[in-house]
Amino acid sequence: MRADFLLAALATGAMAAAVPTNGKPNPPKDVDTSNPFVGKSFFVNPEWTGKLTQTYNAFLKKFDFKNALRVLQVKQLSTFVWISRLSELSRIDDAIAEARRVQKRTGKKQIVGLVLYNLPDRDCSAGESAGEFSSKENGLNRYKEEFVKPYAEKLAKAKDLTFAVVLEPDSLGNLVTNLGIPLCAGAADIYREGVAHAISSLQFDHVNLYIDAAHGGWLGWNDNLPLAAKEFATVLKIASSDGKPKKIRGFATNVSNYNPFNAKVRENYTEWSTSWDESHYATSLAPHLEAEGLPAHFIVDQGRVHLPGARKEWGEWCNVAPAGFGPAPTTNVNNTVVDALVWIKPGGESDGECGYAGAPKAGAWFDEYVQLLVQNADPSVYKWF
Structure with missing residues (x-):
């Protein structure tokens, strides 16, 4: 996934659908505003942790016992489960079965993180993560009937669990800044209708929806903030x-990106932005969301965080190095609008054949890069050392 940061935000005056004039959306008065992550155990995805066995063995072969033991600690941490093709819908069943098993064994309520990611003409600004549906081939109807419908049916039957669902990474962000790209302009109405349909289909008390809100380097500029809030309100x-x-429930930021939540060093390329890390981005976007009648609650992806000096500009988005696993998932954040730090992008799955040398296609396991993430991980990841 990619954002074309060089395209001017003000060019979005050509949005394919104007914001309706019949007032601002008001959330139902009976909506529970409590943080759904508090008091829950974050779901640990065994599909992802199983892949880390390769990383563990790689360190052992190097006699690097310290980092091998660190891998064992990483395997205890929560990541979101991505459902991005029809063939991956069964991952929901697997996650539900595992969460129920753990919940029964531990007696602790599980919150399962999922990503819904399969819009027609997906990833219109880059193509590294292009999907299986095309708007020219009945893609929107197929998305609704073959993807969203069974997705919703599976969650509806699991009321004993709590879910946090991130809706369509990058999609609405592209409508704020990238309508100068023909594929994005042509997909605008489809993106809006598709995300809106997903929202409508997942109206369950035990399901918490977070619309993707890109990241601070993309939508966090002063000119972009109100445009983003209006786009979300339109949907x-x-x-x-x-x-x-x-x-x-709110919005997800930094999905699959590398921005720190609290930057230890302010990078030079952030000089003119108030959203110079993801905590500042959430704080900057919140009042614009509230002005549109939207809930200002956030989850922030910290699955991977770049090390200071790793990038020369925000537009570097692909297998950035050096980088490390970010802060461990937690609700202990010093920002009242942030529900939790989470790992949405499973570290180790390549962004595409770009960035770090030898990177495989998007989604493929990139163990050399995982080893880098382990070695450079935030100290909160490791309980022992």
Whole structure:
């Protein structure tokens, strides 16, 4: 996934659908505003942790016992489960079964993180993560009937669990800044209708929806912040067009990116932005969301964080190095609008054949890079040393 940061945000005056004029969306008064992550155990995905066995063995072969033991600690941490193709819908069943097993064994309520990611004409600004549906081949209807419908049905049957679902990374961000790209301009209405349909289909009390809000280097500029909030409001209005207000919990930021939550060093390329790390981005975006009647709650992806000096500009997004696993998932954050730091992007799955030397295609396991993430991980990841 990629954002074309060089395209001017003000060019978005050509948005394919204007913000409706029938007032701002108001969340239902009976919506529970409590943080859904508090008091829950974050779901640990065995599919991802199983892949880390390769990393563990790689360190052992080097007689690097310190980092081998660190891998064992990483394997105890939570990551989100990505559902990005029809063939991956079964991952929901696997996650539900595992979460129930752990919940029964430990007696602790599980919150399962999922990503819903399969819009027609997906990843319109880059193509590294292009999806399986095309708008020219009945893609929107297939997305609704073959992907979102069974997705929702599976979650509806698991009321004994709590879910946090991130909706369509990068999609609405592209509508704020990248309508100068023909594929993005052509996909605008499809993106809006598709995300709105997903929102409408997942209106369950045990499901907490977080619309993807890109990241501070993309939408965090002063000119972009109000445009982003209006775009999100437009989609929620479409979802509520049947006269029944639809709820979301909030927004997800930094998905699959490398921005720190609290930057230890302010990079030179952030000089003119108030959103110079993801904590500042959440704080900057919050009042614009509230002005549109939207809930200002955030989860922030810290699955991978670049080391200071690793990038010369925010536009470097692919297998950035050096980088490390970011802060361990937690609700202990010093920001009142942030629900939790989470690992949405599973570290080790390549961004594409770009960035760090030898990178495989998007989604493929890149063990050399995982070893780098282990060696450079945030200290909070390791309980022992």
